[in-house]
Amino acid sequence: MSQRIIVIPAYNEERTIADVVREAVKFADRVIVVDDGSRDRSGELARESGALVVRHAVNRGVGAALGTGIEAAIRLGADAVVTMDADGQHRAVDAGKVFERLAQGDVDFVIGSRMKKSDDSGHMPAHRVLFNTIGNVLTFLLFGVWVTDSQSGMRGLSHQAARTIELRTNGMESLSEFLKEMKDKHWRMAEVPIKAIYTDYSMSKGQNFFVGVKVAIKLIFRRFIG
Amino acid sequence: MHAIQIVLICFAGFALSRVLIRYRRGGMRMLHLGLWIAFWASVAVVAWLPDTTNLLANWLGVGRGVDTAMYLSILMSFYLLYRSFAKIEDLDRQLTRVVRANALREMEEDQRLSAVERSK
Numbered sequence: 094m095s096q097r098i099i100v101i102p103a104y105n106e107e108r109t110i111a112d113v114v115r116e117a118v119k120f121a122d123r124v125i126v127v128d129d130g131s132r133d134r135s136g137e138l139a140r141e142s143g144a145l146v147v148r149h150a151v152n153r154g155v156g157a158a159l160g161t162g163i164e165a166a167i168r169l170g171a172d173a174v175v176t177m178d179a180d181g182q183h184r185a186v187d188a189g190k191v192f193e194r195l196a197q198g199d200v201d202f203v204i205g206s207r208m209k210k211s212d213d214s215g216h217m218p219a220h221r222v223l224f225n226t227i228g229n230v231l232t233f234l235l236f237g238v239w240v241t242d243s244q245s246g247m248r249g250l251s252h253q254a255a256r257t258i259e260l261r262t263n264g265m266e267s268l269s270e271f272l273k274e275m276k277d278k279h280w281r282m283a284e285v286p287i288k289a290i291y292t293d294y295s296m297s298k299g300q301n302f303f304v305g306v307k308v309a310i311k312l313i314f315r316r317f318i319g
Numbered sequence: 320m321h322a323i324q325i326v327l328i329c330f331a332g333f334a335l336s337r338v339l340i341r342y343r344r345g346g347m348r349m350l351h352l353g354l355w356i357a358f359w360a361s362v363a364v365v366a367w368l369p370d371t372t373n374l375l376a377n378w379l380g381v382g383r384g385v386d387t388a389m390y391l392s393i394l395m396s397f398y399l400l401y402r403s404f405a406k407i408e409d410l411d412r413q414l415t416r417v418v419r420a421n422a423l424r425e426m427e428e429d430q431r432l433s434a435v436e437r438s439k
Binding site: 127145147148149150151161168169261314 | 408412415419425426
């Protein structure tokens, strides 16, 4: 029987993690929360809500947490892995859509795109559209891959992709590094429209100008130095 | 000799002594020892005999010896900055590997204990 696992990296997300996990378990056989060295009760609440919690002893960043979560999923026998954010920005029903797309078997990697329009699409705030567009352009210039939402935290990986992915970056820049891996390893890719829920809380957790600059520097370093 | 020359020569001597102490404690490779000795010895020579930079400046076509020293210092600073950044990145990755290995080992141990509990 195929095993679907959702991976959620979490750092100080006690306000939202319980609800996110309770929804996620409806669309997966297992939910893994990677507690990335939180100083609050994120891990405890995630466990009480039905997730398997893997804990980083110290905070290593979202990319490192995703790498750990994907590795844990493979060790637990995952046939497909979907990642989603812990801040409540993603709907678990969209994770289900990503699993469905992977189940068609013709792709290895699926991006849940907030920029791709559908009947169900939400409205992305203008500054987020700008950050995403810059992220898309930078990802294209550095890695030669064009997608509509290079910074989406909702991604799906087939067993093969999850088994072979090697993320070297630790922070938000890993979102673009996924696409480098996709290109280097010749994964077949699809994008599925998803709806993001923007709350004051999720907006406060996302990218800002300074994070964007740091991500850009790290990506350039990753591209040219290794 | 001007005061600034004495200060620079003393500083180069101090830096050289630190390099030698570090090497003797085993904290530095022979290649790096040679490079640092060459660098601080050059600083001492240039401070003592500033006109030596003019020879290098003429050879490089820069003009003034002081300008050559400034250009080389800036180049050296950028290189050291790059080396530091690369080292930090490397340490960052190694730390993540350790933290990840530990987290996964704990997960597997918890899984094993849960399986034992269930089988009772």
